[in-house]
Amino acid sequence: MNVPPSPASPTSAPAPSRRELNKAATRQAITDAALSLLRSKGPGGFTAEDIAEAAGISRRTFFNYFSSTDAALASVTHGFLDIVIRQLELRPAEEPLLEAAQAALMALADPKTVEPLAELFALTQHSQLMAHTDLEAWDHCRTQVFAVARDRVARAPDGADELYVHALAGSVISCGKAAMEVWFSRRGTDLSPESLAELRQLLIDAMALLGSGFSPPAAATAAPAPSAPRSS
Amino acid sequence: MNVPPSPASPTSAPAPSRRELNKAATRQAITDAALSLLRSKGPGGFTAEDIAEAAGISRRTFFNYFSSTDAALASVTHGFLDIVIRQLELRPAEEPLLEAAQAALMALADPKTVEPLAELFALTQHSQLMAHTDLEAWDHCRTQVFAVARDRVARAPDGADELYVHALAGSVISCGKAAMEVWFSRRGTDLSPESLAELRQLLIDAMALLGSGFSPPAAATAAPAPSAPRSS
DNA sequence: TCACACTCTTACACTACGTGCAACTTTGCA
DNA sequence: TGCAAAGTTGCACGTAGTGTAAGAGTGTGA
Numbered sequence: 071m072n073v074p075p076s077p078a079s080p081t082s083a084p085a086p087s088r089r090e091l092n093k094a095a096t097r098q099a100i101t102d103a104a105l106s107l108l109r110s111k112g113p114g115g116f117t118a119e120d121i122a123e124a125a126g127i128s129r130r131t132f133f134n135y136f137s138s139t140d141a142a143l144a145s146v147t148h149g150f151l152d153i154v155i156r157q158l159e160l161r162p163a164e165e166p167l168l169e170a171a172q173a174a175l176m177a178l179a180d181p182k183t184v185e186p187l188a189e190l191f192a193l194t195q196h197s198q199l200m201a202h203t204d205l206e207a208w209d210h211c212r213t214q215v216f217a218v219a220r221d222r223v224a225r226a227p228d229g230a231d232e233l234y235v236h237a238l239a240g241s242v243i244s245c246g247k248a249a250m251e252v253w254f255s256r257r258g259t260d261l262s263p264e265s266l267a268e269l270r271q272l273l274i275d276a277m278a279l280l281g282s283g284f285s286p287p288a289a290a291t292a293a294p295a296p297s298a299p300r301s302s
Numbered sequence: 303m304n305v306p307p308s309p310a311s312p313t314s315a316p317a318p319s320r321r322e323l324n325k326a327a328t329r330q331a332i333t334d335a336a337l338s339l340l341r342s343k344g345p346g347g348f349t350a351e352d353i354a355e356a357a358g359i360s361r362r363t364f365f366n367y368f369s370s371t372d373a374a375l376a377s378v379t380h381g382f383l384d385i386v387i388r389q390l391e392l393r394p395a396e397e398p399l400l401e402a403a404q405a406a407l408m409a410l411a412d413p414k415t416v417e418p419l420a421e422l423f424a425l426t427q428h429s430q431l432m433a434h435t436d437l438e439a440w441d442h443c444r445t446q447v448f449a450v451a452r453d454r455v456a457r458a459p460d461g462a463d464e465l466y467v468h469a470l471a472g473s474v475i476s477c478g479k480a481a482m483e484v485w486f487s488r489r490g491t492d493l494s495p496e497s498l499a500e501l502r503q504l505l506i507d508a509m510a511l512l513g514s515g516f517s518p519p520a521a522a523t524a525a526p527a528p529s530a531p532r533s534s
Numbered sequence: 535t536c537a538c539a540c541t542c543t544t545a546c547a548c549t550a551c552g553t554g555c556a557a558c559t560t561t562g563c564a
Numbered sequence: 565t566g567c568a569a570a571g572t573t574g575c576a577c578g579t580a581g582t583g584t585a586a587g588a589g590t591g592t593g594a
Contacts, residue, residue, distance in 0.1 A: 088562080092560090117550060117551085118551070118552090119550080127573090128574075130552095131573070133553075137552075138552080168516070201438060206437065209433070209437055232487075232488075233481060233508060234511060237477040237480040237516075238511070239480075243476065244475065245472065249469070252464050252468055280516070281515045282515050283512065283517075284469075284470050284473070319591080320591080321589090349578090349580085351579085362545075362546095362581095363544070365580085365582075366542080370580075
């Protein structure tokens, strides 16, 4: 399980020490093994011990990295959502949150980003075994969005905008999730440019729906439609 | 565990047979026992066997009713959310969903309805042991709202409003949840009329925020404030 | 009232989960 | 090189959750 003494490229990070490299490699080996087993055995068809064996570590070590098999798989979702959060934090502070979210979500249209999540979704589609941990991942993302939103909203003295920030953060997550779900259900694991364009459009439309208060019950957009293509 | 041969009042239900009464009583006994143990031992301080013993049944029977200790406690949340869904389904079909949701949510301001949830929240506040199953309960409610919303929206031929319904249902849930969270964090288990009035107002405001597209980042309402008091 | 079918409960056994603990090995640093 | 910190591993233990078969309770028709 140890990393061979490869001359790790000292690109940018402050201190990619040996220990951290080993841990990262082990962590990656675990998620790879878990995903591989999910492909071959299906959801629920393997145990924590199976993952550990496939990753070349002991069962005990597996639990040092992840608290459950679900958590190992949900790391895919976490990684996916972390990218969005990082993009969101990069947006200028004075930008309205909905626009910032819309812009940040565009990062999801990158094939390399969505591919793992799309596969995970396809493999666990009709099984609620992932539901637990996956919902947690989205909820964790919600708290991140909440933190970003809180810092952007002018604080009322008595915390009167508590509701505003909570509701907004939750709704942004719900709409993003809705866009992903609709895309998955329509295109499955299709990562073609047209499919990704549709995902982009769905994300834009979802944020637009939120910004317009869901006004017109019939105003919807199909695939590469003519709605506001405002992005970076 | 069996119900004494009490002359069950034949009020309305079609067939409250003995078996169903027993099952309902057992189910109730389990949740009561679980809640009682939660009060005395705190979250994570008891096992499924403890609950079974307290409820006067075997451990195996406990698992015939609930799939986990969390699920037994989350039945409180489920019961709470079921009330809202039932209210929502009673609203006239032509009423806009946001208004229907706002009206349905008013049922939550009833002390008897919120009391169990408020206590559960207070007892599990700083412990994510409930997170799993509680998130599932809210997500289950989301699917119910989705079903209601789907039936109310004029179906576009190509399913172009899929996104609309998904996003709306998720956002309604998120906003309702946000209102509950803010209320809990402000008033704890305070069930006084003023506190319930504030909850009512928070729910109204949350739906209003959603309907207005979260337009004014500073337009929030404090406690018994002067915003639209439309209710039944 | 009895007998039979159906449903629910229970005990038992078994696999898997998740964690505390105490060796043991690897890494970082002087 | 030697020591301390960090990480890995095997072991043991209690708990979760489920299959199974036997037994107790309940509904129904003769």
